[in-house]
């Protein structure tokens with residue numbers, strides 16, 4: 001039954017040699033993208049269905065590279081570079097705030113070349129991998145898709161969640177005065193790709209990615225949503241206008257996301 005809602009494929013992740021420098025990391029990322037996406041994966045994103053082509057590719061990246069990306073992510077997190085809005089100058093949430101209002105996901109917008117310049121070869125690989133996926137999906141389906149924003153997010157336990165939303169926002173709803181810079185191109189988003197970076201995840205830690213067939217009003221009907229666990233190396237891909245959310249998370253959960261923009 002689930003299979004009819006989430007298109008799922010589990011692959012044997014292509015082995016990647018530990019990159020020695022930024023150029024090698026970028027080449028390895030692109031190469032890995034070309035190996036994991038074939039015509040069937042690309043088409044799965046455009047199949048008809050209530051879940052807007054929700055697709056899951058398990059084991060897309062080998063555990064060694066997932067580990068390297070997670071180590072880089074943790075480094076940035078420990079340096080305080082991840083913030084609720086993604087603005088690196090924004091202060092970290094105070095304990096006081098968390099106590100009264102609860103915690104929030106934190107994030108940063110990455111440029112693969114900056115990651116490379118900082119010696120974060122895992123994230124340089126990841127950025128190139130996700131950009132490569134975007135280009136490859138475009139090529140295989142005859143659409144013009146351009147790599148857009150690359151986001152690293154951390155849901156650091158404490159019940160942190162993200163309410164139902166769509167990643168695509170129509171241009172007329174866009175308010176340049178109030179949205180942070182990286183939201184400026186939300187109207188261009190067509191496909192969202194998310195790569196999870198956990199080592200081991202279990203259902204007890206919550207944090208599922210929940211996809212909705214329709215935007216729920218109140219409690220959603222069981223038929224109208226599907227949950228995907230954020231297992232390390234899993235890639236979730238979907239049309240950016242599909243409603244989705246992240247359920248309360250009780251473990252450290254890192255995700256690297258790419259929004260593929262309309263060309």
Ligand SMILES: O=C(O)CCC(=O)C(=O)O
Nearest residue numbers: 162167194209244246255
């Ligand atoms: O991390 C996830 O599973 C989804 C996050 C999300 O929906 C977003 O950042 O827009």
Ligand SMILES: [Fe+2]
Nearest residue numbers: 165166167244
């Ligand atoms: Fe989202």
